[in-house]
Amino acid sequence: MCELTFHAKQRLRLRIYELKSSGVCIDDFEQEIIKAIEHACNGEYVKVRNDQHILCMPINKCGNVMVIIIYTSIKYNGKKTKIITVIPTTKDKTIKQYCN
Numbered sequence: 001m002c003e004l005t006f007h008a009k010q011r012l013r014l015r016i017y018e019l020k021s022s023g024v025c026i027d028d029f030e031q032e033i034i035k036a037i038e039h040a041c042n043g044e045y046v047k048v049r050n051d052q053h054i055l056c057m058p059i060n061k062c063g064n065v066m067v068i069i070i071y072t073s074i075k076y077n078g079k080k081t082k083i084i085t086v087i088p089t090t091k092d093k094t095i096k097q098y099c100n
Contacts, residue, residue: 012086019088025062032059033067033088040069040084047099056099064090068098 016033019025036057045053052072059065068087073080089095 008084008086012088015088019062019065019090023063024065024090025059029059029062029065029088032061033086036067036069037084037086040071045069045071054098056095059088066090066095066099068094070098 012033016025016030020029036055036059039057040053040055045055047054047056051074052070054071055069057067057069059067065088068085068089070085070087072083072085074083075081087094087098
């Protein structure tokens with residue numbers, strides 16, 4: 001359930017780089033995101049909407065950053081597929097969409 005695909009890891013690293021480059025985060029930001037992913041992997045989701053389990057965690061050491069983790073279970077070619085999406089963001093619109 002908790003393995004991120006290679007593509008997801010690349011996108012996550014790019015987003016982390018963008019946020020760090022904008023000056024909102026300190027050096028251990030990546031470790032904070034890993035902690036959030038571990039919480040999600042332990043089933044600590046706070047919202048269930050349709051087929052999505054959602055966890056929103058603020059990153060205390062970063063300026064106004066929320067990590068949104070979305071776990072989706074879908075059927076694909078007759079098999080259940082699990083997708084985990086990790087969105088580190090400062091965008092209010094995204095935060096409201098998933099966390100409110």
